[in-house]
Amino acid sequence: MTETVKQWLDALNSKQISARESVELVLKRVEITDDKIDALLNTRPQQALALADEIDTKRTNGESVGPLAGLPIAVKDLLCEKDIECTCASKILKGYFPPYNATVIEKLNNAGAIIVGRLNMDEFAMGSSTENSAFKQTKNPWDIERIPGGSSGGSAASVAARQFPLTIGTDTGGSIRQPAGLCGVTGLKPTYGRVSRYGLVAYASSLDQIGPLTLNAEDAAIALKVIAGHDSKDSTSADISVPDYMANLEGEINGMKIGVPKEYFKAGIDAEVNSAVKTALEHLQNLGAEVVEISLPHTDYAIATYYIVATAEASSNLARYDGIHYGARAKNTPSLADVYKKSRREGFGDEVIRRIILGTYVLSSGYYDAYYLKALKVRTLIKQDFDNAFEKVDAIVTPTSPTTAFKIGEKTDDPLQMYLSDIFTVSVNLAGLPGISIPCGFSKTNLPIGMQLLGKPFAEKTLLKLANAYQKATDFHTKRPAVCGIQ
Ligand code: GLN
Numbered sequence: 001m002t003e004t005v006k007q008w009l010d011a012l013n014s015k016q017i018s019a020r021e022s023v024e025l026v027l028k029r030v031e032i033t034d035d036k037i038d039a040l041l042n043t044r045p046q047q048a049l050a051l052a053d054e055i056d057t058k059r060t061n062g063e064s065v066g067p068l069a070g071l072p073i074a075v076k077d078l079l080c081e082k083d084i085e086c087t088c089a090s091k092i093l094k095g096y097f098p099p100y101n102a103t104v105i106e107k108l109n110n111a112g113a114i115i116v117g118r119l120n121m122d123e124f125a126m127g128s129s130t131e132n133s134a135f136k137q138t139k140n141p142w143d144i145e146r147i148p149g150g151s152s153g154g155s156a157a158s159v160a161a162r163q164f165p166l167t168i169g170t171d172t173g174g175s176i177r178q179p180a181g182l183c184g185v186t187g188l189k190p191t192y193g194r195v196s197r198y199g200l201v202a203y204a205s206s207l208d209q210i211g212p213l214t215l216n217a218e219d220a221a222i223a224l225k226v227i228a229g230h231d232s233k234d235s236t237s238a239d240i241s242v243p244d245y246m247a248n249l250e251g252e253i254n255g256m257k258i259g260v261p262k263e264y265f266k267a268g269i270d271a272e273v274n275s276a277v278k279t280a281l282e283h284l285q286n287l288g289a290e291v292v293e294i295s296l297p298h299t300d301y302a303i304a305t306y307y308i309v310a311t312a313e314a315s316s317n318l319a320r321y322d323g324i325h326y327g328a329r330a331k332n333t334p335s336l337a338d339v340y341k342k343s344r345r346e347g348f349g350d351e352v353i354r355r356i357i358l359g360t361y362v363l364s365s366g367y368y369d370a371y372y373l374k375a376l377k378v379r380t381l382i383k384q385d386f387d388n389a390f391e392k393v394d395a396i397v398t399p400t401s402p403t404t405a406f407k408i409g410e411k412t413d414d415p416l417q418m419y420l421s422d423i424f425t426v427s428v429n430l431a432g433l434p435g436i437s438i439p440c441g442f443s444k445t446n447l448p449i450g451m452q453l454l455g456k457p458f459a460e461k462t463l464l465k466l467a468n469a470y471q472k473a474t475d476f477h478t479k480r481p482a483v484c485g486i487q
Contacts, residue, residue, distance in 0.1 A: 147407070433456070
Protein backbone atom coordinates (compact mmCIF):
# COMPACT_ATOMS: atom_id res chain seq x y z
CA MET A 1 0.00 0.00 0.00
CA THR A 2 1.43 3.34 -1.03
CA GLU A 3 0.12 5.92 1.43
CA THR A 4 2.81 7.82 3.27
CA VAL A 5 5.32 10.18 1.66
CA LYS A 6 8.13 7.81 2.67
CA GLN A 7 6.43 4.77 1.13
CA TRP A 8 5.69 6.74 -1.99
CA LEU A 9 9.23 8.06 -2.42
CA ASP A 10 10.68 4.58 -1.81
CA ALA A 11 8.39 3.16 -4.50
CA LEU A 12 9.27 5.95 -6.93
CA ASN A 13 13.00 5.76 -6.30
CA SER A 14 13.08 1.99 -6.68
CA LYS A 15 10.99 2.30 -9.87
CA GLN A 16 8.17 0.17 -8.47
CA ILE A 17 5.87 2.96 -9.52
CA SER A 18 6.35 5.70 -12.10
CA ALA A 19 5.42 9.34 -11.62
CA ARG A 20 2.63 8.89 -14.19
CA GLU A 21 1.23 5.90 -12.29
CA SER A 22 1.46 7.92 -9.07
CA VAL A 23 -0.62 10.71 -10.51
CA GLU A 24 -3.11 8.22 -11.93
CA LEU A 25 -3.36 6.54 -8.55
CA VAL A 26 -4.14 9.74 -6.64
CA LEU A 27 -6.68 10.74 -9.27
CA LYS A 28 -8.38 7.38 -8.77
CA ARG A 29 -8.37 7.86 -5.01
CA VAL A 30 -9.81 11.33 -5.43
CA GLU A 31 -12.53 9.94 -7.65
CA ILE A 32 -13.50 7.36 -5.04
CA THR A 33 -13.54 9.74 -2.09
CA ASP A 34 -14.04 13.34 -3.09
CA ASP A 35 -17.73 13.16 -3.94
CA LYS A 36 -18.18 12.24 -0.26
CA ILE A 37 -15.76 14.67 1.42
CA ASP A 38 -15.38 17.59 -1.03
CA ALA A 39 -11.80 18.34 -0.02
CA LEU A 40 -10.71 19.67 -3.40
CA LEU A 41 -11.73 22.77 -5.29
CA ASN A 42 -10.14 21.50 -8.49
CA THR A 43 -7.66 19.07 -10.01
CA ARG A 44 -5.57 19.39 -13.16
CA PRO A 45 -4.94 15.89 -14.51
CA GLN A 46 -3.47 16.84 -17.90
CA GLN A 47 -0.92 19.23 -16.50
CA ALA A 48 0.03 16.83 -13.70
CA LEU A 49 0.44 13.90 -16.07
CA ALA A 50 2.61 15.98 -18.41
CA LEU A 51 4.86 16.91 -15.49
CA ALA A 52 4.95 13.28 -14.39
CA ASP A 53 6.11 12.22 -17.86
CA GLU A 54 8.92 14.77 -17.73
CA ILE A 55 10.07 13.35 -14.41
CA ASP A 56 9.82 9.76 -15.64
CA THR A 57 11.91 10.62 -18.70
CA LYS A 58 14.55 12.25 -16.53
CA ARG A 59 14.68 9.17 -14.30
CA THR A 60 14.96 6.82 -17.25
CA ASN A 61 17.79 8.94 -18.65
CA GLY A 62 19.60 8.82 -15.34
CA GLU A 63 19.34 12.59 -14.86
CA SER A 64 19.19 13.92 -11.34
CA VAL A 65 15.74 14.50 -9.91
CA GLY A 66 14.64 16.36 -6.78
CA PRO A 67 13.96 14.80 -3.36
CA LEU A 68 10.18 14.66 -3.96
CA ALA A 69 10.38 13.68 -7.63
CA GLY A 70 7.06 12.25 -8.77
CA LEU A 71 5.23 12.76 -5.47
CA PRO A 72 1.63 13.87 -6.11
CA ILE A 73 0.47 16.59 -3.72
CA ALA A 74 -2.25 19.22 -3.32
CA VAL A 75 -2.11 22.74 -1.92
CA LYS A 76 -4.51 25.04 -0.09
CA ASP A 77 -6.15 27.52 -2.42
CA LEU A 78 -4.28 30.54 -1.04
CA LEU A 79 -0.81 29.86 -2.38
CA CYS A 80 -0.02 31.69 -5.60
CA GLU A 81 0.83 29.52 -8.58
CA LYS A 82 1.69 31.23 -11.84
CA ASP A 83 -1.30 31.31 -14.21
CA ILE A 84 -3.43 29.06 -11.99
CA GLU A 85 -6.59 30.44 -10.44
CA CYS A 86 -6.17 31.28 -6.76
CA THR A 87 -9.47 32.12 -5.05
CA CYS A 88 -8.84 31.68 -1.30
CA ALA A 89 -12.34 30.12 -1.47
CA SER A 90 -13.72 33.63 -1.98
CA LYS A 91 -15.98 34.93 -4.71
CA ILE A 92 -13.99 38.14 -4.79
CA LEU A 93 -10.93 36.32 -6.15
CA LYS A 94 -12.81 34.40 -8.85
CA GLY A 95 -10.80 34.87 -12.01
CA TYR A 96 -7.56 35.84 -10.25
CA PHE A 97 -4.61 34.13 -11.93
CA PRO A 98 -1.39 35.12 -10.13
CA PRO A 99 1.52 36.09 -12.40
CA TYR A 100 4.08 34.39 -10.13
CA ASN A 101 4.77 31.39 -7.90
CA ALA A 102 4.88 31.53 -4.11
CA THR A 103 8.33 30.58 -2.80
CA VAL A 104 6.89 27.40 -1.27
CA ILE A 105 5.41 26.44 -4.65
CA GLU A 106 8.75 27.15 -6.31
CA LYS A 107 10.52 24.93 -3.77
CA LEU A 108 8.01 22.11 -4.18
CA ASN A 109 8.24 22.31 -7.97
CA ASN A 110 12.03 22.30 -7.84
CA ALA A 111 11.94 19.26 -5.54
CA GLY A 112 9.91 17.42 -8.19
CA ALA A 113 6.60 17.30 -6.34
CA ILE A 114 3.63 17.28 -8.71
CA ILE A 115 0.80 19.58 -7.70
CA VAL A 116 -2.38 17.85 -8.80
CA GLY A 117 -5.04 20.03 -7.23
CA ARG A 118 -6.07 22.88 -4.96
CA LEU A 119 -7.84 22.39 -1.67
CA ASN A 120 -10.91 23.91 -0.12
CA MET A 121 -10.61 26.21 2.89
CA ASP A 122 -12.44 28.83 4.90
CA GLU A 123 -12.64 32.04 2.90
CA PHE A 124 -9.30 33.88 3.28
CA ALA A 125 -8.39 31.31 5.98
CA MET A 126 -10.91 32.81 8.40
CA GLY A 127 -12.64 30.04 10.26
CA SER A 128 -12.36 26.80 12.18
CA SER A 129 -14.68 24.54 10.21
CA THR A 130 -14.33 25.19 6.44
CA GLU A 131 -17.98 26.30 6.59
CA ASN A 132 -16.89 29.75 5.41
CA SER A 133 -15.82 28.59 1.95
CA ALA A 134 -17.83 30.38 -0.72
CA PHE A 135 -17.83 27.26 -2.86
CA LYS A 136 -18.40 24.03 -0.96
CA GLN A 137 -18.51 22.33 2.42
CA THR A 138 -15.68 19.91 3.06
CA LYS A 139 -16.71 17.02 5.31
CA ASN A 140 -14.80 15.13 7.95
CA PRO A 141 -13.81 11.76 6.47
CA TRP A 142 -14.53 10.09 9.83
CA ASP A 143 -18.13 11.31 9.83
CA ILE A 144 -19.39 13.23 6.85
CA GLU A 145 -22.02 15.02 8.93
CA ARG A 146 -19.20 16.74 10.77
CA ILE A 147 -16.80 19.54 9.98
CA PRO A 148 -13.17 18.70 9.13
CA GLY A 149 -11.93 21.69 11.12
CA GLY A 150 -10.48 24.75 9.47
CA SER A 151 -9.34 26.76 7.88
CA SER A 152 -7.18 24.10 6.16
CA GLY A 153 -10.11 21.67 6.27
CA GLY A 154 -9.57 20.53 2.69
CA SER A 155 -5.86 19.88 3.37
CA ALA A 156 -6.59 17.73 6.45
CA ALA A 157 -9.58 15.84 5.05
CA SER A 158 -7.65 15.01 1.89
CA VAL A 159 -4.75 13.42 3.79
CA ALA A 160 -7.12 11.61 6.17
CA ALA A 161 -9.04 10.13 3.24
CA ARG A 162 -5.71 8.98 1.73
CA GLN A 163 -6.16 11.10 -1.39
CA PHE A 164 -2.69 12.64 -1.16
CA PRO A 165 0.30 11.72 1.01
CA LEU A 166 1.10 15.40 1.53
CA THR A 167 -0.91 18.58 1.41
CA ILE A 168 0.13 22.12 2.22
CA GLY A 169 -1.87 24.28 4.61
CA THR A 170 -1.46 27.50 6.53
CA ASP A 171 -1.85 28.29 10.20
CA THR A 172 -2.68 31.75 11.53
CA GLY A 173 -4.40 30.65 14.72
CA GLY A 174 -4.48 26.88 14.43
CA SER A 175 -5.56 26.19 10.87
CA ILE A 176 -3.07 23.39 10.30
CA ARG A 177 -3.12 21.85 13.77
CA GLN A 178 -6.87 22.01 14.50
CA PRO A 179 -8.09 20.31 11.28
CA ALA A 180 -5.21 17.82 11.56
CA GLY A 181 -6.41 17.00 15.08
CA LEU A 182 -10.06 16.69 14.08
CA CYS A 183 -9.28 14.54 11.01
CA GLY A 184 -6.69 12.29 12.70
CA VAL A 185 -3.61 13.35 10.73
CA THR A 186 -0.30 15.03 11.51
CA GLY A 187 -0.11 18.81 11.00
CA LEU A 188 2.99 20.91 11.57
CA LYS A 189 2.94 24.67 12.06
CA PRO A 190 6.56 25.82 11.81
CA THR A 191 8.10 28.69 13.76
CA TYR A 192 7.15 32.10 12.39
CA GLY A 193 9.85 32.89 9.83
CA ARG A 194 10.87 29.28 9.20
CA VAL A 195 8.96 29.08 5.91
CA SER A 196 8.72 32.00 3.48
CA ARG A 197 5.30 33.62 3.20
CA TYR A 198 6.08 35.14 -0.20
CA GLY A 199 3.15 34.36 -2.47
CA LEU A 200 0.86 33.33 0.38
CA VAL A 201 -2.28 35.45 0.27
CA ALA A 202 -2.10 37.26 3.59
CA TYR A 203 -4.72 36.98 6.30
CA ALA A 204 -2.81 38.24 9.37
CA SER A 205 0.79 38.75 8.35
CA SER A 206 2.38 38.61 11.81
CA LEU A 207 0.72 35.24 12.51
CA ASP A 208 0.52 33.35 9.19
CA GLN A 209 2.79 30.35 8.59
CA ILE A 210 2.79 27.65 5.91
CA GLY A 211 3.23 23.99 6.85
CA PRO A 212 2.68 20.36 5.83
CA LEU A 213 -0.17 17.96 6.63
CA THR A 214 0.84 14.32 6.41
CA LEU A 215 0.09 10.91 7.92
CA ASN A 216 3.04 10.98 10.31
CA ALA A 217 5.94 12.97 11.72
CA GLU A 218 8.50 11.34 9.45
CA ASP A 219 6.63 12.64 6.40
CA ALA A 220 6.32 16.08 8.00
CA ALA A 221 10.12 16.08 8.46
CA ILE A 222 10.66 15.27 4.78
CA ALA A 223 8.26 18.00 3.69
CA LEU A 224 9.54 20.69 6.06
CA LYS A 225 13.11 20.19 4.83
CA VAL A 226 11.91 21.04 1.33
CA ILE A 227 9.77 24.09 2.09
CA ALA A 228 11.78 25.75 4.90
CA GLY A 229 14.53 28.31 4.56
CA HIS A 230 15.43 31.94 4.27
CA ASP A 231 13.97 33.91 1.39
CA SER A 232 15.07 37.39 0.41
CA LYS A 233 11.54 37.99 -0.90
CA ASP A 234 10.07 37.70 2.61
CA SER A 235 11.72 40.10 5.05
CA THR A 236 10.24 38.18 8.00
CA SER A 237 11.76 34.88 6.94
CA ALA A 238 14.59 33.83 9.23
CA ASP A 239 18.16 33.60 8.05
CA ILE A 240 18.81 30.41 9.97
CA SER A 241 20.05 27.23 8.32
CA VAL A 242 17.58 24.37 7.89
CA PRO A 243 18.59 21.25 9.82
CA ASP A 244 18.32 17.76 8.40
CA TYR A 245 15.07 16.88 10.15
CA MET A 246 15.22 13.28 9.00
CA ALA A 247 18.66 12.69 10.49
CA ASN A 248 17.41 13.93 13.84
CA LEU A 249 14.20 11.97 13.85
CA GLU A 250 15.14 8.72 15.52
CA GLY A 251 16.60 8.26 18.94
CA GLU A 252 15.83 8.43 22.58
CA ILE A 253 13.47 10.90 24.11
CA ASN A 254 14.73 9.69 27.45
CA GLY A 255 15.15 12.56 29.87
CA MET A 256 13.25 15.06 27.75
CA LYS A 257 11.19 17.37 29.89
CA ILE A 258 7.58 17.92 28.89
CA GLY A 259 5.46 20.67 30.40
CA VAL A 260 1.71 20.33 30.84
CA PRO A 261 0.04 23.72 31.28
CA LYS A 262 -2.50 23.52 34.07
CA GLU A 263 -4.64 26.24 32.43
CA TYR A 264 -5.32 23.96 29.44
CA PHE A 265 -7.04 21.19 31.37
CA LYS A 266 -9.83 23.20 32.95
CA ALA A 267 -13.61 23.06 32.58
CA GLY A 268 -14.86 23.15 29.00
CA ILE A 269 -12.61 20.42 27.76
CA ASP A 270 -14.35 17.27 26.64
CA ALA A 271 -13.80 14.32 29.02
CA GLU A 272 -12.72 11.97 26.24
CA VAL A 273 -10.21 14.51 24.89
CA ASN A 274 -8.87 15.04 28.40
CA SER A 275 -8.40 11.36 29.05
CA ALA A 276 -6.83 10.61 25.62
CA VAL A 277 -4.21 13.34 26.12
CA LYS A 278 -3.53 12.21 29.70
CA THR A 279 -3.01 8.65 28.46
CA ALA A 280 -0.68 9.94 25.75
CA LEU A 281 1.33 11.75 28.42
CA GLU A 282 1.69 8.48 30.32
CA HIS A 283 2.89 6.92 27.12
CA LEU A 284 5.54 9.60 26.71
CA GLN A 285 6.56 9.00 30.31
CA ASN A 286 6.95 5.30 29.59
CA LEU A 287 9.22 6.26 26.71
CA GLY A 288 11.44 8.06 29.20
CA ALA A 289 10.15 11.64 29.10
CA GLU A 290 9.68 13.52 32.31
CA VAL A 291 6.30 15.22 32.65
CA VAL A 292 5.97 18.34 34.81
CA GLU A 293 3.15 20.76 35.44
CA ILE A 294 3.71 24.30 34.21
CA SER A 295 1.68 27.48 34.13
CA LEU A 296 0.86 29.77 31.21
CA PRO A 297 -0.96 32.40 33.26
CA HIS A 298 -2.22 34.62 30.44
CA THR A 299 -4.00 31.81 28.59
CA ASP A 300 -7.44 33.27 29.39
CA TYR A 301 -6.64 36.35 27.31
CA ALA A 302 -5.40 34.48 24.24
CA ILE A 303 -8.67 34.34 22.27
CA ALA A 304 -9.49 38.02 22.78
CA THR A 305 -5.94 39.06 21.94
CA TYR A 306 -5.81 36.87 18.86
CA TYR A 307 -9.12 38.07 17.46
CA ILE A 308 -8.07 41.70 17.88
CA VAL A 309 -4.63 41.29 16.31
CA ALA A 310 -5.82 38.97 13.53
CA THR A 311 -8.82 41.07 12.52
CA ALA A 312 -6.80 44.31 12.65
CA GLU A 313 -4.23 42.86 10.27
CA ALA A 314 -6.94 41.29 8.11
CA SER A 315 -8.78 44.58 7.70
CA SER A 316 -5.59 46.12 6.39
CA ASN A 317 -4.59 43.15 4.19
CA LEU A 318 -8.04 42.78 2.64
CA ALA A 319 -8.33 46.47 1.74
CA ARG A 320 -6.60 45.62 -1.55
CA TYR A 321 -9.66 43.74 -2.83
CA ASP A 322 -11.61 46.59 -4.32
CA GLY A 323 -13.06 45.07 -7.48
CA ILE A 324 -10.33 46.69 -9.54
CA HIS A 325 -6.96 45.19 -8.78
CA TYR A 326 -7.83 41.50 -8.40
CA GLY A 327 -10.50 39.02 -9.41
CA ALA A 328 -14.19 39.78 -9.63
CA ARG A 329 -15.79 43.17 -10.30
CA ALA A 330 -19.48 43.94 -9.74
CA LYS A 331 -21.60 44.95 -12.72
CA ASN A 332 -23.97 47.92 -13.05
CA THR A 333 -21.96 50.31 -10.95
CA PRO A 334 -22.55 53.92 -11.95
CA SER A 335 -19.73 55.42 -9.85
CA LEU A 336 -16.27 54.37 -8.65
CA ALA A 337 -17.56 54.20 -5.08
CA ASP A 338 -20.25 51.79 -6.29
CA VAL A 339 -17.58 49.56 -7.84
CA TYR A 340 -15.86 49.30 -4.47
CA LYS A 341 -18.97 48.85 -2.40
CA LYS A 342 -20.81 46.42 -4.64
CA SER A 343 -17.75 44.31 -5.48
CA ARG A 344 -16.93 43.93 -1.79
CA ARG A 345 -20.53 43.26 -0.72
CA GLU A 346 -20.97 40.65 -3.45
CA GLY A 347 -17.47 39.23 -3.23
CA PHE A 348 -16.91 38.75 0.51
CA GLY A 349 -18.79 36.30 2.72
CA ASP A 350 -20.36 37.31 6.04
CA GLU A 351 -17.49 36.16 8.26
CA VAL A 352 -14.91 38.06 6.23
CA ILE A 353 -17.05 41.20 6.37
CA ARG A 354 -17.52 40.76 10.13
CA ARG A 355 -13.76 40.60 10.59
CA ILE A 356 -13.01 43.57 8.35
CA ILE A 357 -15.49 45.63 10.36
CA LEU A 358 -14.09 44.43 13.69
CA GLY A 359 -10.51 45.00 12.56
CA THR A 360 -11.27 48.47 11.24
CA TYR A 361 -12.96 49.31 14.53
CA VAL A 362 -10.05 48.24 16.75
CA LEU A 363 -7.65 50.24 14.59
CA SER A 364 -9.75 53.40 14.44
CA SER A 365 -8.75 56.53 16.27
CA GLY A 366 -10.01 56.52 19.83
CA TYR A 367 -10.18 52.71 19.98
CA TYR A 368 -6.66 51.92 18.81
CA ASP A 369 -5.17 52.45 22.29
CA ALA A 370 -7.99 50.69 24.07
CA TYR A 371 -7.99 47.57 21.91
CA TYR A 372 -5.19 47.11 19.40
CA LEU A 373 -2.34 48.54 21.46
CA LYS A 374 -3.53 46.71 24.55
CA ALA A 375 -3.74 43.46 22.58
CA LEU A 376 -0.13 43.91 21.46
CA LYS A 377 0.92 44.29 25.10
CA VAL A 378 -0.94 41.14 26.11
CA ARG A 379 0.65 39.39 23.14
CA THR A 380 4.04 40.15 24.70
CA LEU A 381 2.88 38.74 28.03
CA ILE A 382 1.68 35.55 26.33
CA LYS A 383 5.07 35.22 24.63
CA GLN A 384 6.79 35.74 28.00
CA ASP A 385 4.69 32.95 29.54
CA PHE A 386 6.16 30.58 26.96
CA ASP A 387 9.70 31.95 27.40
CA ASN A 388 9.44 31.29 31.13
CA ALA A 389 8.03 27.82 30.62
CA PHE A 390 10.74 26.89 28.12
CA GLU A 391 13.40 27.68 30.70
CA LYS A 392 12.16 24.59 32.50
CA VAL A 393 10.96 22.25 29.75
CA ASP A 394 11.90 21.08 26.23
CA ALA A 395 8.36 20.82 24.92
CA ILE A 396 4.79 21.48 25.99
CA VAL A 397 1.88 19.09 25.47
CA THR A 398 -1.78 20.13 25.25
CA PRO A 399 -4.93 18.92 23.55
CA THR A 400 -5.20 20.42 20.05
CA SER A 401 -8.89 21.25 20.47
CA PRO A 402 -11.25 21.12 23.44
CA THR A 403 -13.67 18.79 21.61
CA THR A 404 -13.80 16.34 18.73
CA ALA A 405 -15.26 17.46 15.37
CA PHE A 406 -18.64 19.15 15.76
CA LYS A 407 -21.64 18.83 13.46
CA ILE A 408 -21.87 20.91 10.30
CA GLY A 409 -24.04 23.93 11.11
CA GLU A 410 -23.74 23.49 14.89
CA LYS A 411 -21.82 26.72 15.50
CA THR A 412 -22.48 28.80 12.42
CA ASP A 413 -25.04 31.03 14.15
CA ASP A 414 -22.72 31.76 17.05
CA PRO A 415 -19.33 33.13 15.92
CA LEU A 416 -18.12 33.45 19.50
CA GLN A 417 -18.60 29.70 20.13
CA MET A 418 -16.65 29.09 16.94
CA TYR A 419 -13.82 31.40 18.07
CA LEU A 420 -13.64 29.60 21.42
CA SER A 421 -12.83 26.32 19.70
CA ASP A 422 -9.41 27.87 18.91
CA ILE A 423 -8.53 28.25 22.58
CA PHE A 424 -5.53 25.87 22.53
CA THR A 425 -4.03 26.89 19.21
CA VAL A 426 -3.97 30.69 18.96
CA SER A 427 -1.35 31.43 21.66
CA VAL A 428 1.28 29.60 19.66
CA ASN A 429 0.83 31.97 16.71
CA LEU A 430 0.82 35.01 18.98
CA ALA A 431 4.17 33.78 20.36
CA GLY A 432 5.51 32.72 16.93
CA LEU A 433 6.35 29.20 18.12
CA PRO A 434 6.33 25.84 16.32
CA GLY A 435 3.58 23.30 17.04
CA ILE A 436 2.55 19.92 15.75
CA SER A 437 -0.74 18.07 16.14
CA ILE A 438 -0.66 14.29 16.10
CA PRO A 439 -3.44 11.73 16.58
CA CYS A 440 -3.62 10.36 20.14
CA GLY A 441 -6.93 8.52 20.30
CA PHE A 442 -10.53 8.19 19.25
CA SER A 443 -13.82 9.00 20.93
CA LYS A 444 -16.42 6.32 21.58
CA THR A 445 -18.11 7.48 18.39
CA ASN A 446 -14.87 6.92 16.47
CA LEU A 447 -13.84 10.54 16.02
CA PRO A 448 -10.11 11.35 16.10
CA ILE A 449 -8.53 13.21 19.02
CA GLY A 450 -5.42 15.32 18.51
CA MET A 451 -2.54 16.11 20.85
CA GLN A 452 -0.49 19.25 20.34
CA LEU A 453 3.27 19.42 20.98
CA LEU A 454 4.80 22.90 21.24
CA GLY A 455 8.45 23.83 21.08
CA LYS A 456 10.97 26.63 21.45
CA PRO A 457 11.54 28.85 18.41
CA PHE A 458 13.11 26.81 15.59
CA ALA A 459 12.96 23.60 17.64
CA GLU A 460 10.90 21.77 15.01
CA LYS A 461 13.40 18.95 15.19
CA THR A 462 12.63 18.36 18.86
CA LEU A 463 8.91 18.26 18.11
CA LEU A 464 9.36 15.91 15.17
CA LYS A 465 11.53 13.61 17.24
CA LEU A 466 9.00 13.48 20.07
CA ALA A 467 6.10 12.99 17.68
CA ASN A 468 7.99 10.26 15.84
CA ALA A 469 8.85 8.44 19.07
CA TYR A 470 5.19 8.53 20.09
CA GLN A 471 4.03 7.33 16.67
CA LYS A 472 6.54 4.47 16.69
CA ALA A 473 4.92 3.29 19.93
CA THR A 474 1.26 3.83 18.95
CA ASP A 475 -0.94 3.19 15.93
CA PHE A 476 -3.60 5.94 16.00
CA HIS A 477 -1.98 7.63 13.00
CA THR A 478 -2.33 4.48 10.90
CA LYS A 479 -6.11 4.18 11.27
CA ARG A 480 -8.08 4.88 8.10
CA PRO A 481 -11.62 6.19 7.88
CA ALA A 482 -14.12 3.90 6.12
CA VAL A 483 -14.65 6.54 3.42
CA CYS A 484 -11.32 5.54 1.80
CA GLY A 485 -12.81 2.21 0.78
CA ILE A 486 -10.53 -0.67 -0.08
CA GLN A 487 -7.86 0.34 -2.56
N1 GLN B 1 -9.78 29.71 13.42
C1 GLN B 1 -8.88 30.79 13.43
C2 GLN B 1 -9.48 31.99 12.73
O1 GLN B 1 -10.56 31.87 12.30
C3 GLN B 1 -7.58 30.40 12.81
C4 GLN B 1 -7.57 30.47 11.35
C5 GLN B 1 -6.23 30.16 10.75
O2 GLN B 1 -5.33 29.67 11.41
N2 GLN B 1 -6.10 30.52 9.49
O3 GLN B 1 -8.90 33.01 12.62
